[in-house]
Amino acid sequence: NAGVMQNPRHLVRRRGQEARLRCSPMKGHSHVYWYRQLPEEGLKFMVYLQKENIIDESGMPKERFSAEFPKEGPSILRIQQVVRGDSAAYFCASSQQWGTPNTEAFFGQGTRLTVV
């Protein structure tokens, strides 16, 4: 049973370009969460999605960031017109139940975005 798969592992973008980060949850999981980790900081919640629905995007910047989890295919975190401050590690986690109340979250290996 493959774990949470994220790709690419490393992504370099020039300022103003778009970044697309992909996440395939564990088999049987229909809940996906995206977190961002800046150097020397804790992971910060960005968005929680179920298939075809955004449940909570309270942690996501209002501008330039969007996320989706289509019926078929991986979840996508999209960052338009990237700026240097977007450079970070982006982690995806998945779970089987509604939310992750008292259950563990399974994390992917992350995508390290560098904006030059």
Next chain:
Amino acid sequence: SQKIEQNSEALNIQEGKTATLTCNYTNYSPAYLQWYRQDPGRGPVFLLLIRENEKEKRKERLKVTFDTTLKQSLFHITASQPADSATYLCALEESNDYKLSFGAGTTVTVRA
């Protein structure tokens, strides 16, 4: 404002000794507290979960305590091994919520 603070200094210990990590929080009412391990360049891996009505939880060489009065959790690695070297993250989950709020982590290095 809400804060989660873990040991600010990295921890260097001798193999065989016990590592004790702290997680203090402010302005949270967590129903659950989780500990994760993160290796360089990798995603966090779940270790233990403790509920607000539990005082202590153990798993092999790991022990977690949770004191809601002190607003603190302690994480112990007993009989430490070099393979335990990693960054350890505490994460809080409040009731009826699903978001995990993470501390910045404590880096542990176990010397052989």
